[in-house]
Amino acid sequence: MKAGSNLEKVLEGGYFAVTAEVGPPKGTSASVIRRKGELLKFYCDALNVTDNQTAIVRMSSLSGSVILREMGIDPVMQMVVRDRNRIAIQSDILGAVALGIRNVLCLSGDHQKFGNHPDAKGVYDIDSIQLVQTLKTMRDEKKFLCGEGISGEVLLFIGAVENPFADPFEYRVVRLAKKIRAGADFIQTQAVYDVNKFSKWIEMIRDRGLDKQVHILAGIIPIKSVGMARYMRDNVSGVSVPDEIITRLEGAKDVKEEGVKISLEIIDQLKGIDGIHGIHIMAVAWEDIVPVIVERAGLLPRPVL
Amino acid sequence: MKSITVKKPFDEIKESLKDVEKVFLVGCGTCATMCHTGGLLEVLEMKEELEKSGKKVTGWMVPPVACDDVTKNAIDENTDAIKEADALLVLSCAFGIHSVVIFSDKPVFPATNTLYIGKEDTPGHFSRVCIQCGECVLAFTAGICPIARCAKQLLNGPCGGAQGGKCEISPDLPCAWHLIIERLSKSGQLHKLEKIVPPKNWGKNLTNISPIKRS
Numbered sequence: 001m002k003a004g005s006n007l008e009k010v011l012e013g014g015y016f017a018v019t020a021e022v023g024p025p026k027g028t029s030a031s032v033i034r035r036k037g038e039l040l041k042f043y044c045d046a047l048n049v050t051d052n053q054t055a056i057v058r059m060s061s062l063s064g065s066v067i068l069r070e071m072g073i074d075p076v077m078q079m080v081v082r083d084r085n086r087i088a089i090q091s092d093i094l095g096a097v098a099l100g101i102r103n104v105l106c107l108s109g110d111h112q113k114f115g116n117h118p119d120a121k122g123v124y125d126i127d128s129i130q131l132v133q134t135l136k137t138m139r140d141e142k143k144f145l146c147g148e149g150i151s152g153e154v155l156l157f158i159g160a161v162e163n164p165f166a167d168p169f170e171y172r173v174v175r176l177a178k179k180i181r182a183g184a185d186f187i188q189t190q191a192v193y194d195v196n197k198f199s200k201w202i203e204m205i206r207d208r209g210l211d212k213q214v215h216i217l218a219g220i221i222p223i224k225s226v227g228m229a230r231y232m233r234d235n236v237s238g239v240s241v242p243d244e245i246i247t248r249l250e251g252a253k254d255v256k257e258e259g260v261k262i263s264l265e266i267i268d269q270l271k272g273i274d275g276i277h278g279i280h281i282m283a284v285a286w287e288d289i290v291p292v293i294v295e296r297a298g299l300l301p302r303p304v305l
Numbered sequence: 306m307k308s309i310t311v312k313k314p315f316d317e318i319k320e321s322l323k324d325v326e327k328v329f330l331v332g333c334g335t336c337a338t339m340c341h342t343g344g345l346l347e348v349l350e351m352k353e354e355l356e357k358s359g360k361k362v363t364g365w366m367v368p369p370v371a372c373d374d375v376t377k378n379a380i381d382e383n384t385d386a387i388k389e390a391d392a393l394l395v396l397s398c399a400f401g402i403h404s405v406v407i408f409s410d411k412p413v414f415p416a417t418n419t420l421y422i423g424k425e426d427t428p429g430h431f432s433r434v435c436i437q438c439g440e441c442v443l444a445f446t447a448g449i450c451p452i453a454r455c456a457k458q459l460l461n462g463p464c465g466g467a468q469g470g471k472c473e474i475s476p477d478l479p480c481a482w483h484l485i486i487e488r489l490s491k492s493g494q495l496h497k498l499e500k501i502v503p504p505k506n507w508g509k510n511l512t513n514i515s516p517i518k519r520s
Contacts, residue, residue, distance in 0.1 A: 082457075086504060108464045111456050113474045122457065126504045129461035133501060145504065163465030171463075171486050174499065178461060182501050190465060237466035237473035 002139065002185060003157040005102035006074035007046035009305040010278075011186060011215040016271060017278025018299050019076060019188070019217060020290045021048045022068065024059035033059070033067040036287050043294040045302055046074040046103060048188070048280070052083065055115025062096055069100045076159060077101050080109025085125040086134070086145055093138060097154055105159035105188060106131040110237075129175075129182050132160050136183025158183050162216075163190035164201035166238040173204040180214045187214055188280040191221035191232075193262075194240045195269045202275050211275030218270045220281045222289050223259035226250055260293060267297045307424060308336040308372075308398035309431045310343065310417040319358060321414045322392065327361045329383070329390035331405055333371035333397035339425065342417045343371075343396030351396060351416065363389040371401025377408045387411065421453070439510025445497050447488035452505075454481035460502040 001008060010017045020040050025032040033049075040047055049064035065075035077096055079089065093104065108128045112120045126134065126145075134145050138154045160179045164172055176187070192198045198218070205211050221239075223229045226249045233241035245262060252258035270276050283290050294300060322328060330348050337343025345367050352362045364386025368379040380387060387393065392412040395402045399419040406413050421433040433453045442460065443450060452458050456474045463482030466473030470483040489495045 108457055108459065111466070111474050113456075124457045124459070125507065127457070127459040127461050128464070129501055130504050134504075161465065166463070166465045167467050167469055167480075168463075168483060168486055171495075174495070175461070175463075178499065178501055238468055 003102040003155040005046065005157045006305065007076065007103050007186070008157040010045040010303055013303065013305060015045075015278075015303050016299065017046075017215070017217055018044050018281070018294055018302065019046045019048060019278065020044045020281040020283065020287070021050060022064060022287075023050050023053060023284065024061065024064040026056070026058050028059070030067050033064050034071065037068050037071045037073050039287060040290055041071065041073055042302065043291045043300070044281075045278075046076050048076040048078055048105060051078040051080045051107070051109065052115070053078075054110045055082065055112045055117070055120075057116060062092055062099075062101070065096065065101045066099050074103065075101055076103040076105050078105045078107060079131065080107045081124055081126055081128055081131055082109030082112060082122050085123050089126070089131065090134065090138065090144055093135065093154070093156070094150070097152075097156065102155055103157045103159060104135060105161065106135065106184075107161050128160065129179055132158055132179055132184050133182040140183075157185050159186045159188060160184035161189065162187050163238040164192075164198055165190060165194065165240040169201075170204075172201065173208060173210070176205065177208060177210055180210055184214055186277075187216045189216065189219045191219040191239055191282065192266060192270065193245055194242050195266060197240060198270075199273060202273055206275050215277040216275060217278040217280040218273075218276050220263055220267060220279050220293075222263045222281070222283050222286060222293060223249065224286050224289075225255055225259075256289075260289065260296070263293055264297055267293070267299075307339060307422065308400060309420045309423040309433075310337055310340050310398045311420060312342050312347075313416055313418055315354060318394065318414070318416055322355075322360065322394065325360070325392045325412070325414075327363050327390045327392075328355060329363050329387045329393050329411075330355075330365035331371060331376075331379075331393055331395045331397065331401070332365070332367035333401045334367050334369040335371075337371070337397045337401070337417065338367075340431070341429075343367075343401075348396055351394070355394075363387070371395070371397035372404050374404075376401070376404040380405070380408045437510055438505070438507070440506050442502075442505075445500075445502070446485045447492075447494070449481055449485045449488065451481045451485065454479075454484075460505060461498075 022036045049061040051061040061078050065077040068075040106128050112122050135158050139156045142150045162176050229246050232239045281290050332343040332348040348365050366379050366383050368376050394414050394416050395405050396416040402415050422435045423431045423433045436453045438452050467480040472478040472480045
């Protein structure tokens with residue numbers, strides 16, 4: 001065990017893991033986090049706390065993670081390189097470990113242009129791969145990026161993200177290999193709707209033996225409405241929504257139920273793919289649906305380890 | 306090398322010159338001429354605009370290169386007109402403005418915004434080529450700079466936002482990493498990207514303002 005987090009135990013124990021996302025509020029209320037935590041606690045192995053997602057200012061992921069930790073939930077603290085330089089990043093990591101956070105997910109972050117402060121200076125002092133490597137060095141060598149020593153253990157289960165649907169398609173696997181070499185223990189992917197394309201990607205992963213070196217959790221975003229499906233197809237970078245999904249939703253009497261069914265079918269297919277070790281549900285502004293999906297997907301009860 | 310400039314909005318220039326009655330104009334015969342921001346034509350247009358808004362233009366000049374020492378000669382040749390002016394309005398890049406400041410004691414105002422060292426892709430369309438980071442990475446990026454051309458300045462790109470060879474921030478912006486991968490693939494050099502590139506020393510230039518001595 002590298003960090004002994006619940007997520008690590010579940011994945012190392014060979015269980016099919018379930019994680020979901022908790023978006024912090026655009027405000028100061030801890031109860032927003034607690035309410036989401038209560039709702040999801042028995043349905044997931046760990047909960048991701050997003051870091052100013054889509055570059056919109058929200059409560060910090062570190063604080064959100066601490067609030068979940070106090071409730072006995074295993075948080076995955078997301079950390080983007082958009083807003084912090086290498087000094088702030090390493091400092092926040094020390095604080096997070098001190099407060100009992102064991103899982104950290106490393107991302108570049110959506111460009112500030114998309115957020116509510118589009119004129120902000122993007123930091124990007126180090127990139128996401130360099131962040132993964134920094135955390136690994138902090139954990140395994142107990143050293144900062146500068147080479148100086150760290151006192152105390154840096155217990156971390158290191159995550160990275162991957163978008164199998166971004167271009168250039170063939171190069172994505174090369175880059176994922178690089179992330180694994182940098183130190184990623186688990187990977188959470190962008191939302192999967194196009195299972196065929198996803199299968200091709202995972203085949204390339206298996207060809208390189210990468211599925212044996214890292215735990216891959218496939219992303220699920222439940223679709224609530226036809227508008228949302230179209231929006232994701234047209235406006236969300238690197239999400240590929242096949243036309244048949246849109247057509248199915250358009251023809252449905254109960255669009256939300258159809259959206260759930262689509263998610264369940266995708267999860268069912270993903271469960272059968274060799275090299276996929278779990279799912280990560282990102283139910284943006286629809287957290288209530290997560291327990292329903294986890295239960296109907298036959299993923300209950302969650303292992304108690 | 307070409308220093309790419311764009312014109313400042315005329316209202317902003319008017320605001321800078323609000324306490325100024327008489328102005329002397331300085332253009333540049335090189336980069337600002339090519340960018341159509343400070344060549345002969347633009348200097349004469351500016352003269353007309355300023356006169357329309359009630360200013361007196363005491364004179365103007367377009368030295369061959371505003372950022373060079375020849376700017377001193379040009380200033381000397383126009384001593385009388387410059388003496389008569391309350392201020393100088395410079396229609397060159399910031400380098401040229403800097404030279405004018407060195408060679409004249411008069412208040413100096415910029416008429417352009419200096420963007421970057423770039424190239425003109427097609428007439429009137431410019432793109433950033435170099436941000437003078439002081440630690441060139443072109444050796445492993447096939448001569449295409451991710452510091453100047455990737456929105457996140459990634460050294461281990463591309464991020465997950467690249468689609469169809471375009472950057473997520475604009476459909477008009479090519480993904481620099483896409484270009485790098487394409488070019489390295491063609492020459493069978495893609496393996497160069499398998500190495501994890503370590504964090505960059507931004508202090509080499511971007512945050513370092515110390516003067517340097519030729520080695």
